[in-house]
Amino acid sequence: MTLSYSRDPFCCFTTSQDLATFFDCHRQAFAHFAGVPLSIVYDRTKTVVRRHVAPGEAVPLHPEAVAFAGHYDYDIDVLAAYRPQGKGRVERQVNIVRDHVLAGRAFSSVEDLATLSFVEDKANVALLGPPGVGKTHLAVALAACRAGYSIYFTSLDDMVRHLKAAEDQGRLMSKLTSYLRPAVLVVDEVGYQPLERAEANLVFQVISKRYEKGSIILTSNKTFGEWGQVFGDEVLATAILDRLLHHCEVVSINGNSYHLKNRLQAIQRDTDVA
Template sequence: MSELVSTRIRTTAGKLGLPHLAETINEYTRRADEGKMGYLDFLDLVLSEELAVRDDRRFRQGLRLSRLPHHKTLDEYDFSFQPDLDPRKVKDLATLSFVDGKANAALLGPPGVGKTHIAVALAVAACRAGYSIYFTSLDDMVRNLKAAEAAGRLASKLGTYLRPSVLVVDEVGYQPLERAEANLVFQVISKRYEKGSIILTSNKTFSEWGQVFGDEVLATAILDRLLHHCEVIAINGPSYRLKNRLKAIERETDVA
């Protein structure tokens, strides 16, 4: 391929928003020559790799905007440490059929059992699949909505929690809410109902949510919408964090 044609292709690719093609056209033509590719095979190669690069760029951008605390995957989760947890149930969630159906997932259990790890891993998988995601603790969401309401910007701020395809709400139940705060949570849950998925983690059973939200009727209304289409996984096992801390203490004791 002549340098003139290569330059013209790079310029055109840049105008079409195909930066990877613009940067690698010479590499593509080299591979085509070595593989004696036909025209259609060459076109398939270029388009497939451009799409893969674009998907990866979108994935990395989605993670940056998601506010996830980390990017752990299910491959990093130690199922052997939680023998009562059926890995098949978690891996079924990882197929994202519940996200396709705009349903929800709830992960319940005491602190340290890996609820947030699984929630984040599901969100990462959803982001990889092309869904928009956003992570927040319940306390942070309530605090931000209260501040927006006081400033007359509640409708705008609600959009932060309504726009993503998947909203991860972490640590439901760690702090009790006042009724006005619980009403803000209800607005998010009700407006997302059958329009987007929620993945939540909680250290409280659903029967305790009346205490969490300070109002049994409001808690029932929230649960009614949340659980209508919801996969629930209870993790009742030892704490990963405590396990790691005990190992550290044992090492320190051995050294001493």
């Protein structure tokens, strides 16, 4: 959802396209914008329009969409196919999300990352995949290519724990500086343990203060659509993702766990010896 005048965008990451999820994303957008717009323009989406009609005919709307709009007191404006300017404004944000946020990079792009051009651009790198596929090793390897850049490595759990302790001791800003000063901050194991909202807010402060000022390399076993559960608050998770992914290389790593593979090989060797 994007506001017409300010062009302030809101993007909700989901793994479902059903009506319940569709309307839940609306609620999150209303919370993000701290209000409900007078009208919302829809690009003839099937969750709102029951069927397409000829120009000039009344557009039949889904009763669920009409009821939802009535509850929140906004008008439904269905974008006509002959309104190219309006269509372009709607689709522009979709293209930005599709091309720069959701498009995972092939693993071969790691060679490009090793040039560390993303550090010069103060951009970020997200390494996503199941446990044991080498995300941490890759993050360390990228940090090893540092070429004179300052690096700070931490797990998310350790970072939150140290920030909470500093906050309790009244020296939060001083501790935040240790995560803001380096050119590259490596945050490992995002998503392995769910956070409370207060803890997630500390993470937001780090991400927000480093936004366009320093690079972050993070590893996570969760998809971005699951980060609402990780950070205990969908709106806060969206705010974190908004700043993190604005300038970000996303590398999806798939495959079997090296840890499990090595363990199975050891068990097989023991069996063979026996």
